[in-house]
Amino acid sequence: MSTRVTPARLYRAVAVAEAVTWALLLTGMFLKYVTRTTELGVQVFGMVHGVVFIAYCLVTVLLWVDQRWPLSRLVLGLLAAVPPFATVPFERWAERSGLLGEDWRLRSTAPAGPVERVAAFLLRRPAQGALVGVLAVVGLTGVALLVGPPA
Numbered sequence: 001m002s003t004r005v006t007p008a009r010l011y012r013a014v015a016v017a018e019a020v021t022w023a024l025l026l027t028g029m030f031l032k033y034v035t036r037t038t039e040l041g042v043q044v045f046g047m048v049h050g051v052v053f054i055a056y057c058l059v060t061v062l063l064w065v066d067q068r069w070p071l072s073r074l075v076l077g078l079l080a081a082v083p084p085f086a087t088v089p090f091e092r093w094a095e096r097s098g099l100l101g102e103d104w105r106l107r108s109t110a111p112a113g114p115v116e117r118v119a120a121f122l123l124r125r126p127a128q129g130a131l132v133g134v135l136a137v138v139g140l141t142g143v144a145l146l147v148g149p150p151a
Helices: 007-034 040-066 071-079 087-096 114-124 126-147
Strands: none
Touching: 007 040, 007 087, 040 071, 040 114, 040 126, 071 087, 114 126
């Protein structure tokens, strides 16, 4: 079995992770607001979910660029992160609809425009691309912490 990171595998992983962290956060909310036993679940799983939410959104944008999704698919993919567990059905639909390739287009195709050039640079250098992705998630998480929790 190949361990190569394809668009389909990466998207499936972040979609499932986003849904799992939703479940953990909802469990934490149940413990905090219904049983009134602890706030720890919301504190821990809220942060974990926030980080995975940001990662899911960044991967969605990367796929939009690399796989040349229409803008409407990008919007649907990003909106799928808002209601609990919606990322998994969206990922499955995207797979069935042919939106998730088994190869990264920009690894072998000349990029068109500055956004594709950045994506191609990162996809052609997987270690650096992964590092930039992690730094982007950390940076955006820091911004989210400064702004504060959702109302």
